[in-house]
């Protein structure tokens with residue numbers, strides 16, 4: 494059977510697609526920012542000498558790193574409302590699942606980056622009379638962050654792809670919108686092709702940045 | 713009359729079941745220069761690191777200007793990080809591997825303590841940093857990064873960084889052993905100058921010739937205890953303990969004068 498290409502119907506639904514694009518970016522950026530923020534503290538927490546801090550931080554990271562993001566999203570949408578007094582909408586469930594997942598991965602990036610800084614750097618700061626906070630902010634982080642950038646960029650790429658998982662709970666991100674258009678117009682090839690293209694446009698700059706940075710750091 | 717700067721009593725340090733310091737008594741007076749020698753693994757670095765609390769002693773007492781550091785509780789001394797921070801600021805430390813901050817220029821390295829810890833105004837920490845860079849003889853390198861300097865220059869910057877805190881006492885942990893032989897001299901010259909100016913210095917060193925000519929007092933450590941202690945001449949030239957004699961024989965490539973009474 495010869496396929497008759499019909500991109501017309503896809504572009505006619507542009508408002509659906511652009512809304513999907515917006516929701517994808519919203520979900521991706523929000524979870525990225527919260528993941529970076531909380532990941533920093535969880536990552537540091539794994540260094541804590543107190544096992545009241547490092548043990549829960551370790552459990553948190555391992556749980557969210559070693560379970561599929563899809564399961565996490567489904568769990569927050571379907572299971573969480575049953576065992577908690579809160580109602581939860583599709584965006585909140587997706588953001589929670591992806592946010593915690595990203596927090597766990599960012600915590601590992603922070604931990605690895607900080608670990609890569611020689612112990613003598615901490616000691617030099619300490620010997621000057623710096624507080625722990627000053628050692629972290631003035632000495633360790635400025636050196637570690639540079640080394641962490643490629644890993645963070647990789648995380649952005651992974652995260653932006655994972656946002657499409659939110660379509661399973663019908664959150665109106667790009668993937669879900671493409672599905673809607675395809676069932677309405679019976680044009681899955683065109684809808685998903687355009688969706689893939691849009692994902693590519695959003696994500697590929699980060700991927701190219703990763704190559705670029707990795708090449709630079711190798712020197 | 714001599715003023716006590718730093719002292720410790722019955723200082724012990726244990727790593728898991730490895731007893732590294734087995735009861736050290738030591739008093740360092742103002743203006744004094746003390747060299748600590750001893751075989752590898754005898755606990756010299758650990759002693760220095762306990763004196764500025766990079767390591768927390770397992771037991772015993774450390775005092776700065778006669779004041780006990782930490783708080784005594786049922787015969788034990790407890791240390792809280794917030795009490796130790798101002799103590800470390802008063803004790804300068806120079807490391808074997810310099811540990812300069814690679815993301816900062818030379819000047820920024822030296823300014824860092826006065827700026828972040830002492831919280832001096834910019835005009836003061838900057839001029840202070842420059843004056844200490846002049847003291848160690850490399851003011852012209854102020855805008856270079858540590859990686860652009862030779863080992864000897866890096867160690868001199870590290871000394872300036874510690875001096876810029878205007879500490880009560882300076883601790884040097886094998887400040888020259890990571891250096892190429894031809895760079896050792898420039899660093900020892902700086903240390904010697906500081907000693908002659910009356911700065912209180914403790915140096916762990918394998919440079920016995922330098923210890924002999926620069927240190928007023930020498931302390932020989934073995935297996936976590938001070939085996940022998942006295943003037944540079946007494947310990948290095950006329951040692952009494954068989955262990956000290958054996959150790960010094962192993963360092964015979966350092967030319968020391970023969971004893972006065974041996975002719």
Ligand SMILES: Nc1ncnc2c1ncn2[C@@H]1O[C@H](COP(=O)(O)OP(=O)(O)OP(=O)(O)O)[C@@H](O)[C@H]1O
Nearest residue numbers: 727730732750751752753754755756757758759886
């Ligand atoms: N953080 C640590 N954890 C466990 N053991 C340690 C630690 N630091 C030092 N030690 C042990 O303590 C002993 C004494 O070490 P220290 O570094 O004080 O010796 P040193 O006299 O400075 O030797 P060197 O001349 O080689 O520098 C060694 O056996 C070492 O393995």
Ligand SMILES: [Mg+2]
Nearest residue numbers: 756757758886
């Ligand atoms: Mg040592």
